[in-house]
Amino acid sequence: MDLPYEKKSLKAISKKRNYCKVLSVEDDPDYQEALMNGLSALNYDGKQVEFLTASSASEAATVIAANPDISVIFLDVVMETDVAGLRLIRTIRDVIGNDLVRIVLLTGQPGMAPVDDLIGQYDIDDYWCKSDLTQAHLQTIVLSNLRTWEHLSDMKEARHGMQLLLASSQRIASKSDITDYTHSILEEIGLLLKMSSGGIVCFFHPEEEHLEKALIVAACGEFSSHIHQYFLSAIQDGILREAVELANTQKSHVFQDGFSVLYFSNKELEDREYMVVVKLDRNLASNEINLLQVFCENISAGFRNVALHNKLTELAYVEPTLGIHNKNWLVREIRNMFSWEREKATLLMLYVEDLAYTESVLGSKYCDQLTLSLYDYLNHFFDKTVDIALLERDTLVLIVYDDQDYNEASLENIIHTSIEVENSLHSLDLTVSLVKFSDFPNYEPEQLVSVGKSTLERAKYESVSYLAFSETLASEMFGRYELLKDLREAILDNQIxxxxQPKFSLKDNTLIGFEALARWVHKNGQFIPPDQFIALAESSGLIDKLDQQMLRQSCKAINTLKNLGINVPISVNVAGNEIIRPNYFENFKRLLAEEGISNEMIELEITESQIIEEKTNINKHLSNLKTLGIRVNIDDFGTGYSSLAYLSTLSVSTIKIDHSFVWRMEESEKDWEILKMIIELGNFLGLSVIAEGIETEQQKTHLLALGCEDGQGYLFAKPMSLDDTISWVKAGL
Known part of the structure; x- marks a missing residue:
């Protein structure tokens, strides 16, 4: 930041102290007159010396109180009483608190008290016997003490000024808002200079605006009514206008009689120039000029700090591309809410469906404009105050401040809306979650945003357009969170x-293999259904560890069964997004090698829906598995909406018919036809077909009649632990 300084401007108004006062306290009128006569010809650097007199200690106390700037006091020791003079010294030093005035003690009784004792006990600066004072001595004593007093006064003023400066600098340093900061500047300059007339702070952008566009952002005193006005149109004083124009032209401070204009430039951070105008009813003393110049350094640093704070605030609280507030800002706003505001506030979280696809087709610039248009639409939709923040590229968060109970019907024009983008209408479908603050008064701001996001994800998962957060939903979420903690522990400790479950040939009941199924008995003894913890493992990133454990346990089971003379493969379930990981095959082959298992003894099962989700990349990975001699089964076939064309390109060996078709085939002609079609399709493509969930002999018979030759289900055996499987095998042998 620039800090120009025009030294020659100071000379006209810098000035020294041009007068001083001397007090003589003497109860002998003749000696008082002689003392005044002796000092009448005193010349102190051409300065005016005012002589004051008092004839008693009590009168002197009154004169001293009325003239705190007395420089030298000649004081008779004995007046009303023998110690009246000494008592007056105590009053001056301890009661009035004047430690600068020079006190010269005079006595007409030499030897009355030891000089050193008096000076030490009473803070006396000099001690003379009246009979020893000649005119030459008297003038020398006065001049010496006047110079000492002036030097000490300057030092005290400087020290006091620096104390004021330090306090002022500390106070302005705490301001980070430009409005608060500029008002604080005027307040502190007022304290430093005892300014009573008034002051102004204005700024403008020199690259874009002329001085007439300098906006007054802070004002005090006689200028208070001009705040938020343009300087040159608001201020009519010609001399003041000229001083400001001169400061702008010279890019420096300008000091004139009655005015000081301080110039600051902050181009490097915000391209602004600031003017601080101070009006005084007097000229500045030299020490005040020095203080003001030092204070300008702090003001300059303060402008820089405010600009930096604004930049950091913008980075911390504003999304840079769109200029919309972000999550950090929203959390701060919630934290700063009054209790009555929270009672009325509702959080709405909006997910813009297919925005990523729109961006891939129409470009990011179009989607930026779409988001901004939606932002404007939402601002106009709500009658009451609304805060809007961008949580993610495709997700907005709103805080609506009103008493209305929103529901899906009242938000229909948001959930399904059309907005204008680049002069054409764009239809949008939004998924909305709602959190009413008053229903959850103890939630922290971060919790409110978090549950809004969780509720939104739940709505997307359930394919609903609107979902409100409730105590029931909160209980479910908390239960899943607790279960997730236990799941991590269970996987870490190999508790799952x-x-x-054996797989059979339906033609001759020959054992053809097993499917490994994960089972979890919670530490509290409760059986946790697989559909609960497997979905939780998939959503939390634990599924890879779980799949690895199931694979390793299956390998051990293969070796154990082999020792019993049973050589059949075991199929293990694996998530589709795990297969496409770069290191999956290396880890898979290494594990099989560690356990001594040949590739053909392990089969992998992937659900049809997961294959569809990963269809872009998964087939090349399936081909790699097929090359290794590993069979891949499509699990839950018939539930994933895969096309026949796509199915024909997959490197898979088996399709497993979902149990729902088996269970309903005798009740629904439609399911019977679907089942028949799946079996014929598998046979046509040369794939093995296995039916899941066979529970009755009649179902088995029907499946055989339709051409399905393999199956599994409770008709043959339930899923069993390895020990029970061994017992089951031995019993069958």
Whole structure:
């Protein structure tokens, strides 16, 4: 920041102290007159010396109180009483608190008290016997003490000024808002200079605006009514206008009689120039000029700090591309809410469906404009105050301040809306979650935003357009969170076990393999259904560890069964997004090698829906598995909406018919036809077909009649632990 300084401007108004006062306290009128006569010809650097007199200690106390700037006091020791003079010294030093005035003690009784004792006890600066004072001595004593007093006064003023300066600098340093900061500047300059007339702070952008566009952002005193006005149109004083124009032209401070204009430039951070105008009813003393110049350094640093704070605030609280407030800002706003505001506030979280696809087709610039248009639409939609923040590229968060109970019907024009983008209408479908603050008064701001996001994800998962957060939903979320903690612990401690369900040939009941199924008995003894913890593992990133454990346990089971003379493969479930990981095959082959298992003894099962989700990349990975001799089964076939064309390109060996078709085939002609079609499709493509969930002999018979030759289900055996599987095998042998 520039800090120009015009030294020659100071000379006209810098000035020294041009007068001083001397007090003589003497109860002998003759000696008083002689003392005044002796000092009448005193010349102190051409300065005016005013002589004051008092004839008693009590009168002197009154004169001293009325003239705190007395420089030298000649004081008779004995007046009303023998110690009246000494008592007056105590009053001056301890009661009035004047430690600068020079006190010269006079006595007409030499030897009355030891000089050193008096000076030490009473803070006396000099001690003379009246009979020893000649005119030459008297003038020398006065001049010496006047110079000492002036030097000490300057030092005290400087020290006091620096104390004021330090306090002022500390106070303005705490301001980070430009409005608060500029008002604080005027307040502190007022304290430093005892300014009573008034002051102004204005700024403008020199690259874009002329001085007439300098906006007054702070004002005090006689200028208070001009705040938020343009300087040159508001201020009519010609001399003041000229001083400001001169400061702008010279890019420096300008000091004139009655005015000081301080110039500051902050181009490097915000391209602004600031003017601080101070009007005084007097000229500045030299020490005040020095203080003001030092204070300008602090003001300059303060402008820089405010600009930096604004930049950091913008980075911390504003999304830079769109200029919309972000999550940090929203959390801060919620934290700063009054209790009555929270009672009325509702959080709405809006997900713009297919925005990523729109961006891939129409470009990011179009989507930026779409988001801004939606932002404007939402601002106009709500009658009451609304705060809007951008949580993610495709997700907006609103805080609506009103008493209305919103529901899906009242938000229909938001959930399904059309907005204008680049002069054409764009239809939008939004998914909305709602959190009413008054229903959850103890939630922290971060919690409110978090549950809004969780509720939104739940709505997207359930394919609904609107979902409100409730105590019931909160309980479910908390339960899942607690279950997730236990799941992490269970996987870490290998508490989840592989259970094995045999697969049979439906033609001759020959054992053809097993499927490994994850089973979890919670530490509290409760059985946790697989559809609960497997979905939780997938959503939390634990599924890879769980799949690895099931694979390793299956390998051990293969070796154990082999020792019993049972050589059949075991199929293990694996998530589709795990197969496409770069290191999956290396880890897979290494694990099989560690356990001594040949590739053909392990089969992998992937659900049809997961194959569809990963269809862009998954087939090349399936081909790699097929090359290794590993069979891949499509699990839950018939539930994932895969096309026949896509199915024909997959490197898979088996399709497993979902149990729902098996269970309903005798009740629904439609399911019977679907089942028949799936079996014929598998046979046509040369794939093995296995039916899941066979529970009755009649179902088995029907499946055989339709051409399905393999199956599994409770008709043959339930999933069993390895120990139970061993017992089951031995019993069958």
């Amino acid at each position: 076990l592989a259970y094995f």
